[in-house]
Amino acid sequence: MPQRKQLSGHAIRRIYLLLPALLLLAQLLPKTVSAEPAPTGKAEPFSRQLVVDKARQLSQAPFNPAQGEVPQSLLALSYSAWRDIRYRPEKALWKKEKLPFQLQFFHPGLFYDRLVTINIVSGGEVRGVPFETALFDYGNNHTLPEQIPERFGFAGFRIHGPINTPGHFDEIAVFLGASYLRAVAKGQAYGLSARGLAVDTALPDGEEFPYFKEFWIEKPTRRSTSLTVHALLDSKSLTGAYTFVVRGGKTTTMDVTATLFLRMPVTKIGIAPLTSMFLFGENTDDRKVRDFRPEVHDSDGLLIKNNSGEWFWRPLDNPENLDINAFQADNVRGFGLIQRDREFAHYQDLEASYERRPTLWVEPVGDWGRGHVELINIPTDRDIHDNIVAFWRPKDELPVGVPQTYEYRLLWYNGGFTHPPLGYVGATRTGETENGGQRFIVDFQSKALGLLQPPAEVKGVVTCGKGAVVVEQIVEKNPHTGGWRLSFVIRPDQAPSALDKVLPKRRQPVDLRAFLKINDTTLTETWNYAYRP
Structure with a gap:
């Protein structure tokens, strides 16, 4: 079995599932009067090229993993103690300006042992968002604020907007942990994840997990219908410059541009990787667990649209042993992990609401060249583990030092996803x-x-x-x-x-x-x- 992703498992999955409830609880707590975080520092000109140049320069130096940035007292927190640290909703960035999007930030600790730098781009200039303990309610962690270093940062952020009801801001997307991101469409609950990149997934020597180390978020106007997020990716083997244009709605979309720079040769690179969970479904005739629920899964199939126009469906599985499948897909036109079954009666889970989990479809822009879609099924006996991985893998190894750009759209669907074939x-x-x-x-x-x-x-x-x-x-x-x-x-x-x-x-x-x-x-x-x- 390959090395599992560092930021998944019981605690991470529960964190995502509980985020909406925690936010609602925070809104009901007594509020203190204080200002939202104000970007500070000397303003610098900005363009996407700045991120690309940073990625190129970073790739020409040895990888320097951040160590010791987060105090041990934060890393040693229990799951319940970490989730007791809540961002104060009244301090959401842009809340007082009544813009169509708001930002809230995550506190480092527990699994989140890296600090990410968050910048705001306004008027073409960049200013950093400073970390302040006053932005958070520490709950019962009374002594923690005193142990925070003077110069500190965030673990990630989430985007809010009026996705469900006009005038009420709900969560649309989360960027938290390594290069992971999640989103929901209108009326949905969090389910599967996307990642910036997959490196050496399911290889014997273990998987490498690139991470977003810095973000640049463009401040929206009152008429903006999208929010643009730029990110700098770093890893032992490579770096990358990413841009996400996020639009929430009945279908939430992210237009992605990724420019990669390899430091060294990489055996396996997965473009637009998706990660999901499948414990058992109607096609499972030998369950690994005794469970009252008829089915348990975030996704039930892999769908591929080939360059020939053929649509190809592969039901997901929870095998006895690691199962890796490759589906030829030169210049693939689309692929995704789909949650087609939308009937509550087929799940019977009032808390998890699997029937409300998103379908996530990847739609390449232009020709990606020769390659295949890879599907990895990892055995599991618990629904807290993300055991399904899918991505597009180029046939030839990417060259070292030569920028490689991939453009695609991520579509988070509220529904089973229909397409041209009649059935x-x-x-x-x-x-x-x-x-x-x-x-x-x-x-x-x-x-x-x-x-x-x-x-x-x-x-x-x-x-x-x-x-x-x-x-x-x-x-x-x-x-x-x-x-x-x-x-x-x-x-x-x-x-x-x-x-x-x-x-x-x-x-x-x-x-x-x-x-x-x-x-x-x-x-x-x-x-x-x-x-x-």
Whole structure:
């Protein structure tokens, strides 16, 4: 199993889930009268090129990880003690100016052992945001303010705006920890994360975690519909200059421009990485845990739009062993981790609200060249672990010292995400047959498929890789969903050897693909699965 990300796990996941509740609690507490943080220091001219130049210069020097910036008393805090440190909502940046966006900042401590510098760009000039203990309510941590160094910084920040109700500012996005960021669309709860970059994910020597060390946030006007955030990325192997243009709404979007500078050769780079959680779903026939909930996941599938126009769906899995899949995607047109199942009855979790988790879609701008989309499924037995990773990986290693720029859009959808094919996969179910085969039930659905009624000659096209054969296949109308159901049975094409019986996981998984068609017209996206004999 690869080294897990440093800023995930039980505490980090709970922090994100509890942020809205903590903010509401803070708003109900007695308020003190004090000013919001005022940017200070000598004003300096700013443009995105300044961040690019900083990244280039940083890449030409050895990596210098920050050490000792955060006092041990903060790092030793328990989870409950750290979350008791709350930013005072009345001090939100730009609150008194009644601008369309507001900023609140996170306090270092616990897992957040790096200080990030936060600057505000106004009128084309830059001034830093100073850290002040007066910005925070320390709760029961009465002695902590006295232990804060005179020169200190923040751990990250969050963006607020009237995303749900006019005049009421709710959280839109969070930049906190390494290069992680999260966002929500209207009416949603936090779920999966995006990252600035993935480096050597799932390699034996362990993963490298780049981090944003400095931000430049452009001050909006009263008519602004977006907020622009620039970030400087640093890591042992590389640096980067990032720009995020954030727009909250029914679909929250981030237009991203990333310019990378390698210090040294990197074996694996993941562009636009996404991180999510899948514990079990309707396709899980062997759960690792006993749980009252029918399904538990932030995302239930990987969707890819290839350069040819084909849409490709892969249900997520929680395997017995680390599972890495590569899907050829030269000049990929889009990919994302999708939460299609939006029915509360399928989760039955009043607190987690999995049916309200975002879908996150990556839409490249221009041609990215040759490469593949990589999907990594990490075994887990708890829903506090983010065990799903997806990103686009270039075929060739990126050159050292030569800037590489990638542009793309992140779309945080409130809904299951529809797209051009007439039908999409609504559910995948599987189970063993009496004679050693595996039965698959794939429900395709859409409004268009709902209009097709028997005796329409809808046919299933199932292809099976080496190692197994299709022995049964049926396509029928599903009157309960309005769509069409494809069911088929897969069996190994030869009896297992003596070694296979002793080591059943020795056999390679068999690639399965299926879609529906009528005459010569393809009706649906392509469903894909890894069958393990």
